[in-house]
Amino acid sequence: MATTPATATTTREQPAPSSLARVRADVDRELSPVPVSPVIEARDLNVFYGDFHAVHDVNLAYGRNEITAMIGPSGCGKSTVLRCLNRMNDLVAGARVEGQVVYHGQDIYAKGVDPIAVRTHIGMVFQKPNPFPKSIYDNIAYGPRVTGMKVDSMDDLVEEALTRAALWDEVKDKLKQSAYGLSGGQQQRLCIARTIATRPDVILMDEPCASLDPIATSRVEDLMVELREDYTIVVVTHNMQQAARVSDRTAFFTARPDETTGNRTGLLVEYDLTSKIFSNPGDQRTEDYISGRFG
Ligand SMILES: Nc1ncnc2c1ncn2[C@@H]1O[C@H](COP(=O)(O)OP(=O)(O)OP(=O)(O)O)[C@@H](O)[C@H]1O
Numbered sequence: 001m002a003t004t005p006a007t008a009t010t011t012r013e014q015p016a017p018s019s020l021a022r023v024r025a026d027v028d029r030e031l032s033p034v035p036v037s038p039v040i041e042a043r044d045l046n047v048f049y050g051d052f053h054a055v056h057d058v059n060l061a062y063g064r065n066e067i068t069a070m071i072g073p074s075g076c077g078k079s080t081v082l083r084c085l086n087r088m089n090d091l092v093a094g095a096r097v098e099g100q101v102v103y104h105g106q107d108i109y110a111k112g113v114d115p116i117a118v119r120t121h122i123g124m125v126f127q128k129p130n131p132f133p134k135s136i137y138d139n140i141a142y143g144p145r146v147t148g149m150k151v152d153s154m155d156d157l158v159e160e161a162l163t164r165a166a167l168w169d170e171v172k173d174k175l176k177q178s179a180y181g182l183s184g185g186q187q188q189r190l191c192i193a194r195t196i197a198t199r200p201d202v203i204l205m206d207e208p209c210a211s212l213d214p215i216a217t218s219r220v221e222d223l224m225v226e227l228r229e230d231y232t233i234v235v236v237t238h239n240m241q242q243a244a245r246v247s248d249r250t251a252f253f254t255a256r257p258d259e260t261t262g263n264r265t266g267l268l269v270e271y272d273l274t275s276k277i278f279s280n281p282g283d284q285r286t287e288d289y290i291s292g293r294f295g
Contacts, residue, residue, distance in 0.1 A: 031063070031066070031249075031273060033273070034061065035062065035063025035064070035066060035249070038061035038062055038063055038064065039062060039063070039064045039103065039104065039202055040061075040085060040101065040104075040122070040202055040234075041059075041061045041062065041100075041101070041102045041103075042058050042061075042081065042100075042101055043100040043101070044057055044058075044059060044098070044099035044100065045058040045060075045081065045084060045099040045100070045101065046058075046097070046098040047080050047084060047089065047096070047097050047098075048096040048098075049094050049095055049096075050094045052263055053258075053263070054077055054080050055077040055080050055267070056265045056266065056267045057099075057267065058077075058081055058099075058267070058268045059268070060081075060251055060268060060271060062202070062234055063232065063248070063249065064232055065229065065232060066228065066232060066233070066248040066249060067224060067233040067234075067235060067246055067247045067248050067249075068233070068234050068235070068247060068248065068249045068250070068251060069236075069237055069242075069243035069246070069249070069274065070235070070236045070237075070250075070251045070253060071237060071243050071251070071252055071253070071289075072252055072253035072254055072255075072266075072269075072289065073255065073289065073294070074238075075266070076253040076254050076255040076264075076266040076267075077255070077265075077266025078236040078253055078266075079206055079236055080266065081266075082124075082206055082236050083124075083206075084097055084101055085101055085122060085202070085204055085234060086108075086115075086118055086119050086122035086123070086124055087101075087108060087109070087115040087118050087119065088124060090115050103118070103121070103122065103202070108122075116147075120143070120147050120198045120199075121202065122200055122201075122202040122203075122204060123195035123200040123202070123203050123204065124195065124203075124204040124205075124206065125188070125191050125192055125195055125203065125205045125206070125208050126191070127207040127208065127210045127211060128211050129184055129187035129190070129211070131179035131182070131190055131191060131194075133178070133180065134178070134179060135175065135176045135177060135178060135179065136174065136175050136176075136177060136178075136179050136182070136190060137175040139190055139194050140157070140158045140161050140162065140193055140194055141154050141158060141197070143194060143195075143197050143198040147198060149198065149199070157197060158175070161193040164193065164227070165189045165190070165192045165193035165196060165223060166189060166226070167186060167190060167193055170186060171186070183216070184211060184212055184213075185213070185215070185216025185217075185219055186216075188208060188209075188212060188216065189219065189220065189223065192208075192223065196227075196231075201231060201232060202231065202232045202234070203227065203231050203232070203233050203234075204233075204234050204235075205224070205233065205234070205235040205236070207236055207237055207238060208220055208235065209221070209237075209242065210238070217242070221242065221245060221246050224246050225246055228248075240278075240290060243274065243278075244274060244278045247274045248273065248274060249271065249272065249273055249274055250271070250272065250273075250277040250278070251268055251270075251271040252268075252269045252271070252277060252281070252283075252285075252286045252290075253266050254266070254267065254269050254285055254289070255267075269283050269285050269286055270282055270285075270286045
């Protein structure tokens with residue numbers, strides 16, 4: 001069984017477009033070429049929707065306290081892979097997963113593993129902010145309550161989660177008001193706070209800024225970089241500037257058409273440090289994509 005992620009095997013000389021060069025000094029840091037002691041790892045991951053082979057043989061390790069971006073053209077399987085990482089695909093009719101997702105040494109698809117427990121450790125933030133039709137306070141308290149989490153003071157936990165999500169100052173005087181009264185960007189930070197409240201150590205984000213304006217996007221990106229200190233973050237994004245701005249490592253996926261059926265199966269092309277992917281990718285397909293030649 002292959003456990004090492006795909007890595008570049010060739011060196012290319014053409015530089016990436018300057019707009020994708022790293023622009024945030026606070027993101028850069030020294031990292032080993034592959035993640036040391038990954039928190040979560042996809043091994044020989046294949047995903048099917050009915051007869052359709054959506055994702056082929058993905059091997060990818062997600063480093064502790066790192067932000068990993070998954071990028072690639074529409075339909076290459078990024079969201080499908082993301083949903084495998086906390087068994088969200090269990091909820092999709094007809095979806096079937098083969099291979100392993102190993103979280104702290106445990107295959108989360110092994111017999112007897114409770115998917116709800118998995119999702120409290122590996123939380124997810126979706127493309128559209130989806131607060132519950134409840135107060136701001138109850139949105140945060142909901143997860144700890146339903147999972148029976150032992151909490152000394154719910155008030156403290158709510159404050160802590162909202163503070164970590166950089167929202168406390170904006171909402172501390174209206175905790176009993178409906179979450180629907182918040183702006184889209186605030187709602188997304190509330191959803192991040194709600195995820196944090198169950199004390200996960202991995203946060204999955206599926207295009208978390210897709211419905212936000214540039215200012216709200218920038219707040220969420222800042223938050224991601226702050227949260228990296230305590231969490232392992234995996235983000236699917238269509239926005240290559242965003243991947244270049246916030247992530248430590250980037251995985252580039254593409255979709256390969258089947259010669260007989262024409263069905264397009266997603267595969268991992270290349271995975272490396274973000275600075276390398278956007279300046280000197282090892283695969284022509286990556287370079288074509290990041291330079292806008294296809295996708
Ligand atoms: N619930 C589903 N049932 C059937 N096929 C699906 C389902 N979800 C995704 N697919 C198919 O699986 C493939 C991968 O989809 P996925 O959404 O993971 O790709 P993606 O790279 O995230 O795309 P996008 O960037 O457009 O969101 C696509 O061909 C898609 O049509």
